[in-house]
Amino acid sequence: xxxxxxxxxxxxxxxxxxxxxxxxxxxxxxxxxxxxxxxxxxxxxxxxxxxxxxxxxxx
Numbered sequence: 001x002x003x004x005x006x007x008x009x010x011x012x013x014x015x016x017x018x019x020x021x022x023x024x025x026x027x028x029x030x031x032x033x034x035x036x037x038x039x040x041x042x043x044x045x046x047x048x049x050x051x052x053x054x055x056x057x058x059x
Contacts, residue, residue, distance in 0.1 A: 015032035
């Protein structure tokens with residue numbers, strides 16, 4: 001099992017990446033782990049919305 005310090009180091013790296021490399025983030029008052037969970041969910045929802053619009057003739 002990974003040590004707590006190792007996990008915190010990984011979370012810190014993730015937070016730094018999000019802050020420096022993801023445009024518009026952080027956009028909510030949430031931690032790095034919650035942000036990295038939210039981002040793919042939002043992306044999947046947007047893809048589904050666009051696919052539905054495409055199939056409905058909206059794009």
